[in-house]
Amino acid sequence: MVEVRSVSKYFGALQAVDQASLGVRAGEVLCLVGDNGAGKSTLIKVITGFHRPDEGEILVGGESYSSLTTLQARQLGIEAVYQDLALCDTLSASANVMLGQEPVRLKIGPVKFIDERQSAKRAGELIARVGAAVPDLQAKVARLSGGQRQAVAIARALVQAHRLVILDEPTAALGVAQTHASLALIRNVAQQGVGVVMISHSLEDVFRVADRIVVLRLGAVVLDTPASATNRREIVSAITGMDETVGAI
Amino acid sequence: MSPAGPGVRSRLRFLPRVGARNLGLLIALAVWLVFLRFTAPFYFNFDNYRVIGLQIAFIGIGALGTSLLMIGGNIDLSIGSMMAVCATAAALVARDIGVIPAVVAGIAVGGAIGLFNGLMVWRFKISPLIITLGMLAVLRGIAILMTSGYAVTGVPDQFKILGGSRIFGLQSPVWFLFLGFIVVGTYLHRTTTGRHIYALGSSRDAAQRVGINIRKMTTGLFLVNGLIIGLVGLLAASRLGTANPTFGVGFELEVITAVILGGVAFSGGEGSLGGVLIALVLIGNIRNGIIAVGLDSAWAQVANGALLVVAVAIDQVSQEQREKYRRLLAMRERTPQEVASTKPASPSKQD
Numbered sequence: 001m002v003e004v005r006s007v008s009k010y011f012g013a014l015q016a017v018d019q020a021s022l023g024v025r026a027g028e029v030l031c032l033v034g035d036n037g038a039g040k041s042t043l044i045k046v047i048t049g050f051h052r053p054d055e056g057e058i059l060v061g062g063e064s065y066s067s068l069t070t071l072q073a074r075q076l077g078i079e080a081v082y083q084d085l086a087l088c089d090t091l092s093a094s095a096n097v098m099l100g101q102e103p104v105r106l107k108i109g110p111v112k113f114i115d116e117r118q119s120a121k122r123a124g125e126l127i128a129r130v131g132a133a134v135p136d137l138q139a140k141v142a143r144l145s146g147g148q149r150q151a152v153a154i155a156r157a158l159v160q161a162h163r164l165v166i167l168d169e170p171t172a173a174l175g176v177a178q179t180h181a182s183l184a185l186i187r188n189v190a191q192q193g194v195g196v197v198m199i200s201h202s203l204e205d206v207f208r209v210a211d212r213i214v215v216l217r218l219g220a221v222v223l224d225t226p227a228s229a230t231n232r233r234e235i236v237s238a239i240t241g242m243d244e245t246v247g248a249i
Numbered sequence: 250m251s252p253a254g255p256g257v258r259s260r261l262r263f264l265p266r267v268g269a270r271n272l273g274l275l276i277a278l279a280v281w282l283v284f285l286r287f288t289a290p291f292y293f294n295f296d297n298y299r300v301i302g303l304q305i306a307f308i309g310i311g312a313l314g315t316s317l318l319m320i321g322g323n324i325d326l327s328i329g330s331m332m333a334v335c336a337t338a339a340a341l342v343a344r345d346i347g348v349i350p351a352v353v354a355g356i357a358v359g360g361a362i363g364l365f366n367g368l369m370v371w372r373f374k375i376s377p378l379i380i381t382l383g384m385l386a387v388l389r390g391i392a393i394l395m396t397s398g399y400a401v402t403g404v405p406d407q408f409k410i411l412g413g414s415r416i417f418g419l420q421s422p423v424w425f426l427f428l429g430f431i432v433v434g435t436y437l438h439r440t441t442t443g444r445h446i447y448a449l450g451s452s453r454d455a456a457q458r459v460g461i462n463i464r465k466m467t468t469g470l471f472l473v474n475g476l477i478i479g480l481v482g483l484l485a486a487s488r489l490g491t492a493n494p495t496f497g498v499g500f501e502l503e504v505i506t507a508v509i510l511g512g513v514a515f516s517g518g519e520g521s522l523g524g525v526l527i528a529l530v531l532i533g534n535i536r537n538g539i540i541a542v543g544l545d546s547a548w549a550q551v552a553n554g555a556l557l558v559v560a561v562a563i564d565q566v567s568q569e570q571r572e573k574y575r576r577l578l579a580m581r582e583r584t585p586q587e588v589a590s591t592k593p594a595s596p597s598k599q600d
Contacts, residue, residue: 086452090518113439
């Protein structure tokens with residue numbers, strides 16, 4: 001369980017996040033929606049330790065923190081996958097998944113020899129856990145399609161993230177079929193008992209994958225609801241701040 | 250997962266990986282040697298191999314540093330002049346102070362210059378091509394100033410042992426080359442740090458996000474390159490028993506040609522030392538062979554430059570091919586199975 005309570009963040013005079021609270025349970029997919037500049041990215045960067053909140057607290061596994069560092073967040077099992085994925089195109093899928101966490105076969109002083117077999121095995125397991133089909137783990141990532149690349153990036157996050165995976169617009173750059181595959185993959189991750197926060201602009205995708213939907217407007221949480229108890233109309237009016245009777249969307 | 254499985258693959262990785270690219274180099278080498286067999290029959294004898302070995306030893310040791318840097322996404326163009334400064338420093342110290350201090354001085358001066366280059370590249374975030382091109386001129390000038398333009402002579406005989414001896418019939422620089430390839434190759438291809446150098450050259454962003462200290466690694470690679478060039482300068486001065494501020498003119502071009510021809514991507518993150526070694530052997534045989542068949546030695550320069558252009562062209566074309574392949578894959582991914590495997594089967598629009 002990862003929770004933020006009454007978190008505020010200012011950039012100078014601008015209040016990017018205003019007393020926002022939300023909680024993600026293990027195995028739950030929480031979709032964070034809101035207009036551009038609503039504070040979604042700032043809020044998740046508070047959770048990943050990139051931003052230090054000015055007010056409020058972050059609760060991870062029952063412990064309260066006034067702020068996290070990026071290293072702390074990672075050690076607590078929180079990882080983010082950004083839209084650009086940040087993969088090494090010239091390295092294999094398995095090397096990408098295990099990057100920075102390579103299993104070591106022999107250690108001589110500061111020199112650590114990689115256990116390639118173990119590395120490939122673990123990468124294979126992780127990608128299988130995400131439920132993706134990457135035909136050849138030793139193929140360079142440059143040879144993979146958009147959906148497969150995303151699977152590799154999420155698998156890499158899962159090496160560390162036992163609590164929470166944050167996905168920033170995972171489907172924005174994908175085609176129709178790849179979006180389908182990607183959403184299925186996100187459900188798979190949640191089924192492993194990891195919490196998922198997904199930022200998305202596509203309500204279509206949100207309703208397909210979310211357990212909970214949280215709407216941010218002008219930095220504040222204006223709606224926090226189970227996905228099954230709401231509809232598109234309500235979400236849109238929460239995002240825009242306009243009464244649904246006015247809405248012609 | 251493919252039927253071959255990752256297990257089999259990873260076992261095969263222990264064998265030297267002969268990619269399509271290396272195969273091309275080997276074929277080119279074979280064709281050239283067959284050509285020489287008929288046009289220059291005296292080419293094939295041990296003494297000539299020793300000459301070639303010595304020629305490629307200096308370029309090859311230098312190529313170790315450039316390979317490390319370039320795989321890590323950087324480059325140092327100043328190595329030709331850097332080598333001259335190191336050789337001159339080593340020879341001056343050998344003449345005026347002593348042999349052991351000279352060995353230390355040669356390598357340490359290289360390390361210091363390399364580190365300086367690295368810190369500048371890191372701090373100013375300007376293309377390393379421009380910064381180190383400037384340093385190429387600066388260091389050449391310094392080398393000339395160090396000796397007022399004259400060669401350093403009168404070094405003690407013990408100073409000539411390091412670069413001038415033979416062990417089992419092979420000159421010491423050739424041994425340094427072998428040793429260097431084994432050590433650097435093992436480090437680069439088998440260890441976590443080696444893997445992270447590839448990651449750095451491939452995507453700085455990715456490297457940073459998984460917690461690699463990219464500042465330390467970038468400056469560290471420049472430092473190691475400097476130490477290696479220090480060794481090259483030291484070996485050159487020691488072998489010839491003199492140092493001249495004109496040492497190493499055009500050295501950077503020869504080294505970079507070997508490295509790129511060997512399959513190290515100019516954009517970083519790709520390549521192996523095995524490929525560089527094959528490229529070195531090819532370059533050595535072409536340069537020496539051109540003279541052996543009676544052509545003007547200027548043709549060797551033409552060949553060297555042409556090889557660089559060809560190597561870069563191959564690099565570019567293969568990257569374009571990869572891009573095409575990826576687009577094709579993305580199109581193919583819209584297979585019915587994948588669409589059906591997702592949760593609801595309703596058609597959707599991209600928002």
